[in-house]
Amino acid sequence: MIADTQNFKPFNPDPIAVLSQSGDWIAPFALTLDDETLKTIYKHMLAARLLDERFIKLQRSGKMSFVAPHSGHEAPQVAAAHAISKGTDWLFPYYRDYAMTLALGQSVLEILAQTTGSRLDTAKARQMPMHPGSKTLNIFTGASAIASHIPPAVGTAISMKIRETGQAVLTSFGDGATSEGDFHAAINYAGAKGAPIVFLCENNRLAISVDFNKQTGSETIAIKAKAYGMPGYLVDGMDVLACYYVLKECVENARAGLGPSLVEAQVMRFGAHSSADDDTVYRSKEELELMRQRDPILRMRRFLEKQGLWSDKAEEKFIKETQLAFQTALDTLAEAEKVPLEWMFDDVYAELLPHLAQQKKEFLG
Amino acid sequence: MQTIVQTVARTLAEEMRRDDRVVVMGEDVGKRGGVFLATEGLFDQFGPDRVMDTPLSEAAIIGAAVGMAVHGLRPVAEIQFADYIFPGFDQLVSQAAKLRYRSGGIFHAPMVVRMPAGGGVKGGHHHSQNPESHFIHTPGLKVVYPSTPTDIKGLLKTAIRDEDPVIFMEPKRLYRAIKEDVPEDIEFTIPLGQAKVLRQGTDLVLISYGGSMAETSKAAEELAKQQISAELIDLRSLMPWDKETVLKSVARLGRVVLVSESPHTLNFMSEVSATICEEILDSLLAPPIRVTGFDTPYPYAQDREYLPGPNRILRAVQKVLEY
Numbered sequence: 144m145i146a147d148t149q150n151f152k153p154f155n156p157d158p159i160a161v162l163s164q165s166g167d168w169i170a171p172f173a174l175t176l177d178d179e180t181l182k183t184i185y186k187h188m189l190a191a192r193l194l195d196e197r198f199i200k201l202q203r204s205g206k207m208s209f210v211a212p213h214s215g216h217e218a219p220q221v222a223a224a225h226a227i228s229k230g231t232d233w234l235f236p237y238y239r240d241y242a243m244t245l246a247l248g249q250s251v252l253e254i255l256a257q258t259t260g261s262r263l264d265t266a267k268a269r270q271m272p273m274h275p276g277s278k279t280l281n282i283f284t285g286a287s288a289i290a291s292h293i294p295p296a297v298g299t300a301i302s303m304k305i306r307e308t309g310q311a312v313l314t315s316f317g318d319g320a321t322s323e324g325d326f327h328a329a330i331n332y333a334g335a336k337g338a339p340i341v342f343l344c345e346n347n348r349l350a351i352s353v354d355f356n357k358q359t360g361s362e363t364i365a366i367k368a369k370a371y372g373m374p375g376y377l378v379d380g381m382d383v384l385a386c387y388y389v390l391k392e393c394v395e396n397a398r399a400g401l402g403p404s405l406v407e408a409q410v411m412r413f414g415a416h417s418s419a420d421d422d423t424v425y426r427s428k429e430e431l432e433l434m435r436q437r438d439p440i441l442r443m444r445r446f447l448e449k450q451g452l453w454s455d456k457a458e459e460k461f462i463k464e465t466q467l468a469f470q471t472a473l474d475t476l477a478e479a480e481k482v483p484l485e486w487m488f489d490d491v492y493a494e495l496l497p498h499l500a501q502q503k504k505e506f507l508g
Numbered sequence: 509m510q511t512i513v514q515t516v517a518r519t520l521a522e523e524m525r526r527d528d529r530v531v532v533m534g535e536d537v538g539k540r541g542g543v544f545l546a547t548e549g550l551f552d553q554f555g556p557d558r559v560m561d562t563p564l565s566e567a568a569i570i571g572a573a574v575g576m577a578v579h580g581l582r583p584v585a586e587i588q589f590a591d592y593i594f595p596g597f598d599q600l601v602s603q604a605a606k607l608r609y610r611s612g613g614i615f616h617a618p619m620v621v622r623m624p625a626g627g628g629v630k631g632g633h634h635h636s637q638n639p640e641s642h643f644i645h646t647p648g649l650k651v652v653y654p655s656t657p658t659d660i661k662g663l664l665k666t667a668i669r670d671e672d673p674v675i676f677m678e679p680k681r682l683y684r685a686i687k688e689d690v691p692e693d694i695e696f697t698i699p700l701g702q703a704k705v706l707r708q709g710t711d712l713v714l715i716s717y718g719g720s721m722a723e724t725s726k727a728a729e730e731l732a733k734q735q736i737s738a739e740l741i742d743l744r745s746l747m748p749w750d751k752e753t754v755l756k757s758v759a760r761l762g763r764v765v766l767v768s769e770s771p772h773t774l775n776f777m778s779e780v781s782a783t784i785c786e787e788i789l790d791s792l793l794a795p796p797i798r799v800t801g802f803d804t805p806y807p808y809a810q811d812r813e814y815l816p817g818p819n820r821i822l823r824a825v826q827k828v829l830e831y
């Protein structure tokens with residue numbers, strides 16, 4: 144079903160923006176968020192940027208084995224966390240989504256415990272860094288296999304519909320992920336079922352080194368929605384408030400029984416694909432320089448400053464507090480004991496099957 | 509002197525120069541040269557029609573390779589990590605593996621699917637797996653898993669020239685760990701199904717393949733220091749595999765330890781062990797023992813402990829010697 148929503152028409156040719164580069168409100172509708180929420184959104188983006196920088200430092204000093212930087216992706220990620228209902232709706236994110244989980248309320252300790260493979264990781268240090276998950280926040284624990292989380296996301300949404308729980312799902316992925324069969328299988332099923340789900344594509348026009356034009360012949364990801372029988376919206380992914388308003392409307396529509404939507408947020412990947420990548424092989428410094436001028440954090444900051452909601456002093460204070468929170472978490476982690484070797488054998492099945500019990504015994508023997 | 513990963517790139521270049529039907533395809537294999545640099549330099553030498561960055565879809569990669577192969581090309585597809593074969597598994601099992609059989613031989617798909625495999629790189633379960641048993645258990649696929657630059661060259665050439673789909677597994681933790689001189693001859697090939705005896709021994713046989721060859725060789729050296737003489741065999745090919753060489757050595761010494769890092773149950777070494785027991789039980793002085801990964805998903809925190817390391821191999825050796 145393709146229903147017109149309040150503020151936005153689907154299949155818009157130009158990306159939706161509500162803030163100009165200089166931080167002026169340019170939308171045809173009125174701003175409805177209160178000052179505190181606006182500041183919180185900004186703080187979440189800034190904290191996420193600082194977290195990304197900390198990740199990179201931790202990786203370089205050997206405390207993290209891997210990092211996939213999210214700088215440049217903060218706007219749709221933070222917006223998504225604010226658009227859904229925390230602890231009620233479900234999130235099926237991908238590996239680059241730490242601004243999303245942080246903004247949803249995942250603690251710095253929990254995040255760093257996972258990314259440093261600590262004993263304090265709620266997932267028992269089972270995965271490499273960049274695989275968040277949380278039972279209390281309904282964050283479906285990630286798998287590295289691209290797009291493999293999208294069919295389960297649709298299944299959860301269908302269950303919400305069958306059980307009439309009034310919840311919604313938001314799932315996110317990169318542009319590369321839309322080439323996988325899993326993406327098509329899932330979004331097609333969601334369309335057929337009218338499932339309460341929002342598909343968020345964080346399109347940075349790169350899949351590691353592979354350019355968007357090699358990924359698809361389609362002009363945008365958003366227009367693919369038409370064929371799946373749902374609205375598709377193209378959003379300026381460097382404009383956090385545009386991302387927020389579009390996602391919020393899609394989530395509300397999902398909850399109201401109007402079915403799924405696809406949102407394409409046009410973002411930019413400021414870093415290399417990951418700590419294992421060298422992006423200078425396939426893109427130029429100049430290209431990156433231009434991208435950084437469109438930093439989503441700067442745009443939101445200009446907006447807040449014009450509203451008299453933010454200042455250099457506030458910025459300085461917040462950075463200090465955030466760094467301190469990181470350090471406190473890292474200090475706690477430094478005191479944690481090592482991950483027990485025998486944890487290797489748990490959670491393969493509900494119970495320890497006899498052959499595994501034997502392998503465990505021999506191993507510890 | 510060259511590493512395994514350099515040898516892959518150089519061998520691909522040689523084969524592409526020799527035969528213009530050979531094309532390379534996969535995620536990031538173009539300008540990036542592959543995430544491990546196994547296709548480094550190919551894009552500049554051969555251009556975008558022969559070195560193709562594909563969309564992020566293993567099903568498209570494997571399925572399209574089948575289509576290219578029946579039409580006359582010789583595709584060499586890269587799957588970025590062996591762990592990511594699964595979205596392409598249907599194309600591999602339903603199309604590539606069965607095409608020759610179901611068409612009564614009128615169509616066939618000469619293609620190679622290369623993939624870095626194996627653990628010990630802090631990659632967790634999606635960057636460490638050894639899915640060879642899935643492939644070997646799929647009639648129609650040939651499977652090799654070499655462990656040295658020279659064997660990589662000889663077997664990759666044979667795989668590219670073979671008339672069937674060949675799964676070419678590369679031990680990623682050894683990608684840059686070993687350097688050796690590799691024969692320069694562009695016609696240097698190694699037949700599929702031929703094991704290599706690396707060390708002659710008199711007390712027992714150690715058999716392995718792929719990444720686990722590193723730990724198994726280490727164990728053999730350790731044993732030598734203890735005056736225990738192990739015969740060391742690298743299987744190199746898993747389908748077909750070299751039964752004759754294995755049975756000959758095991759029949760002579762009567763004791764064997766089989767090492768492979770993939771999970772224990774239905775590990776390829778289970779097949780080797782069963783064959784030994786069925787065919788030369790009379791010459792055995794001890795039951796063959798498998799030293800393998802555990803029957804768990806590949807862990808992250810216990811990345812090294814999961815692998816059958818020298819200590820676990822030595823314990824098994826002690827068992828077969830004291831039996």
Ligand SMILES: Cc1ncc(C[n+]2csc(CCOP(=O)(O)OP(=O)(O)O)c2C)c(N)n1
Nearest residue numbers: 239287288289317318319320349350351592
């Ligand atoms: C099934 C599968 N194939 C390949 C990979 C290796 N890989 C990891 S990230 C990536 C690129 C993903 O690009 P995109 O979906 O656009 O997201 P981005 O990283 O740009 O945010 C690839 C190919 C994988 N993780 N899973």
